[in-house]
Amino acid sequence: VQENDSKQYQINISGNRFSISSPYGEEHVREVEKFLGQQIQEVSEQTEEFGPSSIALLVALNLADKLLTLQKKVTKLDGIEADLQTLYYRLDKVLAEKKTD
Numbered sequence: 863v864q865e866n867d868s869k870q871y872q873i874n875i876s877g878n879r880f881s882i883s884s885p886y887g888e889e890h891v892r893e894v895e896k897f898l899g900q901q902i903q904e905v906s907e908q909t910e911e912f913g914p915s916s917i918a919l920l921v922a923l924n925l926a927d928k929l930l931t932l933q934k935k936v937t938k939l940d941g942i943e944a945d946l947q948t949l950y951y952r953l954d955k956v957l958a959e960k961k962t963d
Contacts, residue, residue, distance in 0.1 A: 876902050876914070901925065 868883040873895040884891050901921045909920065 875899055 867885040869885075869887075871882055871884060871888060871891045873880050873882055873891065875895065875898055882891070898921070901924065902917060905917050905920045905924070909917065912920070
């Protein structure tokens, strides 16, 4: 998806309206809007004494933690995939040599 394919959308996060641009379509934008609203609601319920900016920072911290955790898992899976590819090529080579014997 190219950046110039972006469309404008109106979203509402915790009573605040925003105009955003996204190339991913309305369904994706609505999923993001809903997800962020849920994250803010969760943090708000756990930390009633904090104001909106503190809640936003806590949500950002939680999301950054989740993102880094997922990135580490992807990196680990990429390593496993590379190892499997190496094993596949070795096995393929051994099987090819066995056929010529």
